[in-house]
Amino acid sequence: MPIGADPTIYSRPVSPMEAWFLVYPDSVPGVMHLFVQGTGLVSRPELAAAVERAAGSCPGTRLTRTGMTWTDSGEAPAVRELPEGSLDPAADAPDLHRPLMGDGGPTCEVLLSGHPGGTHIVFRAFHGALDGKGLMFWAEEVFRALRGEPLLGAPDAVSEAQLLDRLDAAGVKSSPGIQADLDRPSALGPRATGGENRGFFWRRRTIDGSHPGAVAKVALAIARARGVRTGRFMVPVDLRRYAPELRSTGNLTHNPLFEVDADAGWEEAHERMLTLLAEGHDLAARADTVMTTVPLDILRRQISELDAYSAAQNKYSALATLSNMGRISPDALSTAAFRATDVFALPNSGPVGPPEVDLLEFDGRTEITIGWHDGPGTAQRAEALLDAIEEELSPAHRREWAGNAPALPLTRTGTVVEQFEAQAARTPDAIALNGPEGPVSYAELSRKADSIAAELRDRGLGRGSVVGLAAGRTVAAMAGIWGVLKAGAAYLPLDPAHPDQRLSGLLRDARASVCLVDRALAKRELVPVGCEAAVLEDLADRGGRPAAGDGVRPGDLAYIIYTSGSTGRPKGVEIEHAQLTVFSDWAIRTYGVDDTTCYPLFTSLAFDLSNTALFLPLLVGGSITLVPDDLDHVVLREMLTSSGANALKLTPTHLDLISRLGLRPTGFRTVVAGGELLRGSVAARAQEIFGPQCRIFNEYGPTETTIGCMSRRFDPARDAELPSVPIGLPTPGTHIHLLDARGCFVEPGEVGEMFLAGDQLARGYRGRPDLNAERFLRLADGTRVYRSGDLARLLPSGELESAGRTDEQVKVHGHRVEPAEIAHILEEHPAVASAFVAGMPRPGTTDKALYAWVVLDDMEVPTDTLAAYVAERLPRYMVPGTTLVIPELPLTPNGKVDVSALPTPFETSGEPLEAPETAGERAGVEAAVAEIWSDTLGLPAARLGQEPDFHALGGDSVTLLTMLARVASQLVPPEREKEFMSYLARFIARPTLRHVAEVVESLR
Known part of the structure; x- marks a missing residue:
């Protein structure tokens, strides 16, 4: 039986401490207040029912006083609904001064008031009957009742004096x-x-x-x-x-x-x-x-x-x-329909x-x-x-950081749609697109876009609609993007290289009702039931009638780009026109984009890095060179030397590849590296090969902050020896805050997590209120911020420098990869009991590649089967280079996977490569390929093993391109170089030394 409790009724004497509150003056009632403010709605009937239920388990909330005894009245605290805006403490709200003195009346009550998009709930309790902990017990119990959970109860009727007597007796x-x-x-x-x-x-x-x-x-x-x-x-x-x-x-x-x-x-x-x-x-x-x-x-x-x-x-x-x-969890005071965003207490002083x-x-x-x-x-x-x-x-x-500068007035008015249409009207005959399909003028591109926009509007699509776009880097794809935007809808770019199953899932998740596809993709089963497929080329050639509609507004959704998700489910980042306009205006100024600028478009449209090339030149009369082929050293060489491009946006990995391949670009004025950490040595080599006239920028910006929100020009005199080029200062209007693990601002020079705010911040994640609550937060002053997970420090120069991640997220050629998503896919295979995926540095480098460790059930399965299983469901860059089967996952004392105890994925037997049975020229070819492998991977030949697999030895896709380029230049006749690179897909599927040597031999 609870201390001091009667078995049939809750009652206890008024303690000396509680008596003090009984003599408070009427002007200062001894009432405690707990404010719970949040988004979503809680109705008065459901709140009253929850308060009634919680009062049964916490009878101390329904006390009345008879003389110097507290007794359970049996009546639950009242729930009073007040007009909107009537619960502002700073406005001296009268209802917050109402006494709850317990003289035959209630000791507790709940106030309810709405506000735009949310609800205010105030728990009021007379301090003579409850204390702060008791008030929290009660509030949390009411929310358990609102959620339909079992109640914990607070039935003990012990008084302060009784507890002290018990403690005295216990010594x-x-x-x-x-x-x-x-x-x-x-x-x-x-x-x-x-x-x-x-x-x-x-x-x-x-x-x-x-x-x-x-x-x-x-x-x-x-x-x-x-x-x-x-x-x-x-x-x-x-x-x-x-x-x-x-x-x-x-x-x-x-x-x-x-x-x-x-x-x-x-x-x-x-x-x-x-x-x-x-x-x-x-x-x-x-x-x-x-x-x-x-x-x-x-x-x-x-x-x-x-x-x-x-x-x-x-x-x-x-x-x-x-x-x-103390500390209060948002989950404790939230429901499925209501999320607490602010909780605070109001003090009283008697x-x-x-x-x-x-x-x-x-x-x-x-x-x-x-x-x-x-x-x-x-x-x-x-x-x-x-x-x-x-x-x-x-x-x-x-x-306060001087780098957080205020926004500047936009130099161009209107959304990107209005700017493109104005440019097309000014220079209709200027070339907008170049590529294998021939030049396309601004007028022609705008006409094709109008045709697609009109078709979409005829189908009832417009503001609020999402249209999938499964296409390569083609004229039809460019018309499709501008057509969707002109219709007022948002486009969802899909990479044709990704598995159909994944693309279908993204279309369903984004709730797209139409998907525009290249004719070459029309036969693929990538469009799910409930989503209509339409061929881009057909819609683009139906005539250039303008689309009816009321124009595009800054707050309209422009596009959705999906990134990897740590829960095993990709997340769609929603970018509005306002954010895209701000980025474009800043980038055009910063990178000197004008009517003579030509960007090559060679990365997937589903990679937001591509948006720099896709939008900037077409807003100022410049042009885009379309590069539809998969990137290899032959395509890269042609793009850099003979495409007419003079500006470039790419990842540091690709920038490093250019120098490793010994390419010599010509005519470039601007190179922007983004998506990954840029090492000083990589930037220095790039400066040398692109020439002193070329400005090289290090750009930072998660997808959630619209392409790029920081940029710093590389300075060879200061940065060449740095492990990473500083990321500089945020764009005007973007503010970056460095916070530690406790959410406090760090001292200048200390490492903190980057919380980003400002005009380029995304609307949020498509249909993911849970992730929005986790990643899009508000600072104490109300500023909305994105919690990036990226670490940085403020340098003495007043600039920021990258300092890693707070989690296991890995960048693979600029793409954000959550290893947990890959592990989740592996664990869906019937033979896999558990899986773990991590990014680890490849031998001889600081670049990370993906590796997987799996524990199998009773059934055996080859690791290449598991790799194929992942490849059917995830993009190529998310397929682990090596998968190892182990008996169990080693764990740390706190139950996490002990990465240091995992077998190294690129360990080999250490035995030297055996001489092949074939003699003569073929043996010489294999030996020559082995030498190139050894040099590219940074491994001695003795560590290649018996049946070397390039990925198993730590190679990734970019390193593979480097190796193949060297094989082609050293072992393949020049006139057959393109033919050798046509085997790229087969090399990716079977990256063995013997396979490469066989192809080389067949072409000699």
Whole structure:
């Protein structure tokens, strides 16, 4: 039976501590408030039903007082619905001052109010019946009831005095503590008295991060702000810490005093407070038992006289009361239909009490509220005190960075659609596209786009619609993109090289009703049921009638690009026209794009890096060279030397490949490297081969921030020896904040995670409110940010430098890959019991490649079968280079996979390559290929093994291209080089030394 509980009814005596709250003046009711604000809706009927159910399990929330006894009234707390906007503490909402005194009436109630897109819920409780912990028990129980979960209950009817008696009997000792004399000024200066009393007020401040020793830090800030050498504070302490089995909503809190030296550090103050608690200082801070024996009217008169003296003399037992309610999880106060976004408490301060400061951690932020008696200038002093507290917890020099510049006015008006149409009207005969299909003018491209747009509008597609685009880098694809945009819809680019099963899944996930496909892809089964396929070439040639519609607005969706997902499900990033317009305007200025600029388009349309080449030149009269073929050294050489291109956007991996292949580009003015870390040595070699006239930029920007949001021009004199070229400064209007694992701003020079904000931030993830809540957050000041997972540090130069990742995400040739997604696919194979995938550096390099380790069930399966299984479901760049079968996954003590204990994927027998049975020229070819492999992979020939597989030895697709280019140039006749590279798909499927040698021999 709970301590002090009657088996048939919940009742308990009023404790001396609780009696204090019974004599509060009417102007300052002793009521605690817990605000829960969020998105989504909670109706009054469902909330009332949940409150009713929670009251049954927490009977301490429905108490009434008879004399000096609390008794269960049997009536659940009322739920009152108020007009929208009526629960603003700063606006002095009357309903927040309504007494809940327990004199035959309720001790708790719930207020409900709507706001645009969400709901405000306020839990109110009389402090004489509940304390802060009890209030949290109750609020969390109500939300369990809203979610339909089993209730935990808080049925214990123990009072503070009964708990103390039990602890005394158990021999728990206490120290005498600090004498509570009325000899201290308040933290907010003199308060109003008599006729000047203007009630009670609150002020709130939200600070980023979770701060260890927060009470000690706040105490120091207040002491220093008040200019005292020694600051004394009341710190409410929950006595349940002595009896953790208790589930009670009752008032079981004591208010011991502790002192801080204003000249000391917070660690010393924090240690002192913990020492006092370890000595039982909180147990000694009990109220005098006389409180329950003196008639309340006499006690109220005595307390009022003492309070008047205290106010007149500005003397209190402490500078302030500091209450920390701890950390609250958003999940605890959310439902499927409602997501808590802000939670904070409002303090109260009774007679003879100093100002109260409440702290609460919620969703990576620290909420701080001050409450006290209002009066002339008091609110302004409260704001100044909050400024001092914020500076102590989160200094301005960490929060403010000169690199976060304001947005600049756009140099071009209108969306990219309007800009393209205006350009086509100005220069209709100028060449927009070049490529194997011949030149295409602006007028012709616009006409084809109009034809597609009109067809889409005829099918009922427009604003809010998503149209799939499964196409290569063709004229029809370019017309398709502009046609979708002109129709007001958003396009979803799909890479034809990806498996049909994956493409179908993306179309379903994006809820696309139409998919535009190249004629060459029309027979593939990539369009799911419920989505209509339409051939691009057919729609583009039906005439150039303009599409009817009301134009494109900045807030309309422009495109969706899918990236790898750590949960095994890809996620679609939604980019609006406003963000695309801001990026384009900045990039055109920064990269000097004009009517003479020509970008080659050689990467997949489903890779947002391609959007630089796709959009920028066509907004200013420049051109695009379409490169439809898969990239190999022959295609790359032609693109760089004879395509007419003079500007280039590519990954650092491809930039490195150009120099490794010994190519000599001509006529380039601008090269932008993005998507991966750019090493100084790679940039230096690129500068040498592209020439001093070519500007080389290092660009940073996740898909969620629209292509690129930072850029830094490479400086050979400063950057050539750096392990990574700095990523520089954000685009105007983009703000980047570096936060540590606790969500606090880091010191300049320290590594922090990049949280990105500003005009280029994506709308969010398509149909993924869970991921939006996880990755698109708000800082304390309300700024919406994207949590990137990328680490960076601020350099003395004032620029940012990349410093890795916070997770296992791997960049493969600029593509973001979540290894967990690949492991999830492997585990769907019936023979696989468990799988683990990781990115590891290839031998002799710092570049990472993907490797997989699998534990099989009873059935055996070849690893090449598993690789084929993955290749049928994921893009080529996500297929692990090597898959190893192991008996079990090694685990660390905390249950995670111990990567250091996994067998190295590129370990071989170490035996030298055997001489092939064939003699003569073929043996010589194999030996020559082996030498090239050894040099390319950075491995001695002895480590190639008996049946060398290029991927198994750590090679990736770009290294494979390097190797094949060297084989072609050294072992294949020049006139047969293209024929040799036509075997590329077969080399990828079977990357063995013998296979390569056989093809070489057949062409000699």
